[in-house]
Amino acid sequence: MAYSQKVLEHFRKPHNYGKIKDPSAVGKVGNVVCGDVMWLYIKVAKNKKGQEIIKDIKFETFGCTAAIATSSMITDLAKGKTLDEALAINKKEIVDSLGGLPPIKLHCSVLANDALAEAIYDYYKKTKQEIPADLEKKHQRITTEKDVVEEKYKDWTEMEEGHNNS
Amino acid sequence: MNTKQNRIYLDYAATTPVDPRVLKAMMPYFSKKFGNTSSMHFFGSEPCQAVEKARQIMAQAIGASPEEIFFTASATESNNWALKGIASANKDKGKHIIISSIEHDCVLNSAQYLKSQGYQVSILSVDKYGMINLDELKGLIRNDTILVSVIHGNNEIGTIQPIDKIAKICKEAKVYFHTDASQSFTKIPIDVNQDNIDLMTASSHKIYGPKGAGFLYIRKGTKIDPLLHGGGHEMGKRSSTVNVPAIVGFGKAVELALADDQKKMAVSRDKIIKSILTKIPKSYLNGHPTQRLSNNINVRFDFVEGESVLMELDGYGIAVSTGSACSSPKLEPSHVLLACGLRHEQAHGSIRISLGRFTTNQEIAYLTKILPKVIEKLRKISPFKQ
Numbered sequence: 001m002a003y004s005q006k007v008l009e010h011f012r013k014p015h016n017y018g019k020i021k022d023p024s025a026v027g028k029v030g031n032v033v034c035g036d037v038m039w040l041y042i043k044v045a046k047n048k049k050g051q052e053i054i055k056d057i058k059f060e061t062f063g064c065t066a067a068i069a070t071s072s073m074i075t076d077l078a079k080g081k082t083l084d085e086a087l088a089i090n091k092k093e094i095v096d097s098l099g100g101l102p103p104i105k106l107h108c109s110v111l112a113n114d115a116l117a118e119a120i121y122d123y124y125k126k127t128k129q130e131i132p133a134d135l136e137k138k139h140q141r142i143t144t145e146k147d148v149v150e151e152k153y154k155d156w157t158e159m160e161e162g163h164n165n166s
Numbered sequence: 167m168n169t170k171q172n173r174i175y176l177d178y179a180a181t182t183p184v185d186p187r188v189l190k191a192m193m194p195y196f197s198k199k200f201g202n203t204s205s206m207h208f209f210g211s212e213p214c215q216a217v218e219k220a221r222q223i224m225a226q227a228i229g230a231s232p233e234e235i236f237f238t239a240s241a242t243e244s245n246n247w248a249l250k251g252i253a254s255a256n257k258d259k260g261k262h263i264i265i266s267s268i269e270h271d272c273v274l275n276s277a278q279y280l281k282s283q284g285y286q287v288s289i290l291s292v293d294k295y296g297m298i299n300l301d302e303l304k305g306l307i308r309n310d311t312i313l314v315s316v317i318h319g320n321n322e323i324g325t326i327q328p329i330d331k332i333a334k335i336c337k338e339a340k341v342y343f344h345t346d347a348s349q350s351f352t353k354i355p356i357d358v359n360q361d362n363i364d365l366m367t368a369s370s371h372k373i374y375g376p377k378g379a380g381f382l383y384i385r386k387g388t389k390i391d392p393l394l395h396g397g398g399h400e401m402g403k404r405s406s407t408v409n410v411p412a413i414v415g416f417g418k419a420v421e422l423a424l425a426d427d428q429k430k431m432a433v434s435r436d437k438i439i440k441s442i443l444t445k446i447p448k449s450y451l452n453g454h455p456t457q458r459l460s461n462n463i464n465v466r467f468d469f470v471e472g473e474s475v476l477m478e479l480d481g482y483g484i485a486v487s488t489g490s491a492c493s494s495p496k497l498e499p500s501h502v503l504l505a506c507g508l509r510h511e512q513a514h515g516s517i518r519i520s521l522g523r524f525t526t527n528q529e530i531a532y533l534t535k536i537l538p539k540v541i542e543k544l545r546k547i548s549p550f551k552q
Contacts, residue, residue: 003477011474012481017547028549034497035510036471039549060549064473064492068547104495152510156469156550 004099007069014068016058016075025126027118029142030149033107036063037153038071040115044083044123051082059115062153066105070112073097083120087135089113114142172483174529178372178461178522179321179349180487184415185374185523191418192376195411203408204397213410220417224381227420228366229357236382236400237413241348241369242272243393244382245315247404248344248365249276251390252313253285256342260310266290266298267505268325269317273346274501277315290316295454296325296506300335307339314343319350322489322502322518323453324462326354333362342388348372348380352423353460364388370412374523375419379412426523431460434521434530438463441534446541452503452516464489466508466516467541469550475517478540484533489516 003011020041027040043056057079059071073094078086091109095101101109121139124131131139150157175183184192195216201209203217218232225232238244253263265277267289277287288306290298298316307314314336319326329345336343344365347356351368358366365388370379384390384403396405435458443449448468467475472490479486487493489500491514499513508516519533545551 008477008481011477014547034491035499035514036492037549060547062469062548062550063471064490065477067471067492068474104497107497153550156511 003065003069003102006097006099007066007101010069010072010098011065014059014072016072016079017060018058019060020056020058025119025123027115027120027122028146029111029114029118030146030153031063031067031107031111032145032148034064035149035152036067036108036111037061037149038063038067038111038115040071040074040112040119042078042119042123047082053080053082054078054086055080063111064105064108066101066108067111069098070094070101070109071115074112074116078116083123086116087120087132089116114138118142172532174484174532176519176521176525176529176533177485177487178525179459179518179520181371181377182374182522183524184376185419185422187422188375188415188418192411192415195414199410203410204399213408216414216417217408217410220413223417223420224368224383227352227356227424228383229359230383231386233401234358234383234386236384236404237408237416238380238382238404239378239406239409241270241346241367241372241380244367244369244380245270245272245346246276247382247390247393248367249273249280249313249315251393252342252344252365252388253280253283254391255389256312257285260308260312261285262288262308262311263313263315264288264290264303264306264311265314266292266316266327268292268296268320268323268502269315270321270346270348273315273317292325292505294507295457296320296323296452296502297454297457298327298332300328300331303332303335307335307341311339311341314341316343316345317349318345318347318356319354319459319462320453320502321349322500323464323506324349324459325454326350326457326459329356329363330361333364336364337362349459349462352420352426353428358383358385365390370416370419373419373423375416376412378409379416381416428460431521432458434525434527435460435463438519438521438530438534439465442537445534445538449541450512452506452508461521463519463521464516465519466512468512468515469548470515470541470544472515472517474544475515475540478544479536482532482536482540484536487518487520489518490514 023041024044039060045055057075061071094109203214221232224235333343342364346367348369364385366383371377452464472488473492491499503513
């Protein structure tokens with residue numbers, strides 16, 4: 001198994017990692033396949049045309065090389081896009097932008113894609129906007145999977161959330 | 167990043183380079199002394215003698231007779247043979263075998279296969295250090311038990327089982343005892359007679375010999391069927407044209423390995439463990455603190471994933487391995503780490519560092535300098551952190 005040069009670049013020098021202090025919304029997802037976890041923070045603002053865009057985006061990921069590289073790539077792809085454009089980013093676009101992923105690692109691109117969808121879902125929810133039907137459907141699937149993974153990391157998650165509140 | 171000047175191999179438990187002295191011993195047996203050991207003419211006799219010499223070296227190393235040493239192509243073959251061969255030849259006595267929960271995949275999957283063929287398999291549990299429980303073993307042995315197989319030095323966490331005590335229990339119960347000594351052979355003294363071992367697996371490529379050679383020690387009088395039927399090589403027990411160069415290399419490798427200083431290796435091992443546990447917060451040792459292979463280090467770090475640690479180290483030119491789910495073709499964490507009671511996320515953040523004959527103090531110093539940086543960096547990226 002070998003990673004592409006692009007994957008290694010994003011893994012070794014990931015773009016946009018860390019927290020956003022006062023995020024508009026957060027997407028927290030877990031991968032039932034391998035147990036990786038990704039948290040994605042977005043800051044939404046309006047552009048000149050009055051459309052809502054992803055002004056800033058940051059990630060935190062517990063996972064393998066591919067998980068970290070796809071996290072980094074999705075922040076690049078989503079930054080500056082309108083929410084509709086961001087929702088249109090698909091797995092294939094992430095994988096292609098990274099110069100491909102080993103077949104066994106393709107599920108990592110789902111994680112990044114889900115995290116972005118969850119962040120936007122969270123934003124719509126918070127700002128009481130109408131949620132598109134397919135996003136709602138995606139959210140249902142992700143929530144079920146997240147519960148499975150969160151159970152695994154209960155101790156760490158509680159520790160982390162306790163730390164945030166303190 | 168992975169520049170030529172920095173290529174540090176710390177994955178000796180996966181495989182070892184062929185020692186130049188081993189290679190030199192092998193060379194004449196490719197083109198010059200190439201004969202088939204089964205041939206009656208002089209082309210056959212020289213390689214035949216070389217193989218018999220290697221057989222003597224193996225026998226001497228474990229206190230066996232040469233006619234109890236059977237060369238195979240790998241430890242995987244030896245382990246398959248031990249389980250399937252004993253199962254097949256002793257099914258009149260019973261169809262129950264016992265293995266531990268931390269066996270190598272080739273033992274686990276051979277047992278799984280036997281299960282599909284109508285045999286019953288009991289699995290011995292291990293404690294948090296990866297150690298089996300002798301009382302549990304006594305309780306599992308039944309009238310129809312034909313074989314107990316327990317790995318000697320574990321390939322992932324390095325835990326060494328008290329095989330003499332296990333074997334004694336088996337002897338008293340009149341059950342064959344097999345041990346997979348792929349990692350421990352030449353590192354820990356073994357005497358098959360004193361230790362009451364009936365079958366033992368060893369491998370060449372873990373001790374600076376070539377790949378493609380192993381052996382199975384089979385105590386005289388043991389009822390076992392062949393795995394490979396054919397021209398009757400290896401005293402009729404293992405047919406296949408004899409891989410002379412590899413076996414000659416294996417012989418030389420054993421001679422050299424027996425002279426290695428295991429105490430010195432263990433001192434380096436403990437130095438690295440101490441340095442990691444001191445320098446890196448929330449780092450832990452997997453496996454047994456003292457009953458441990460001299461070259462094995464297995465550590466875990468909270469909040470990071472092992473494959474990313476491996477790849478980050480790879481960027482610095484350091485090669486290690488991991489029991490993380492992310493690196494496994496099945497995307498499941500190591501069964502050995504889970505058997506020790508580690509939770510999924512703990513197994514996820516584990517790496518194995520294994521030292522070898524050519525490991526230098528500079529390499530060790532470099533590793534212990536780089537590793538804390540790598541963990542710190544990955545923790546910055548991780549959502550879980552302190």
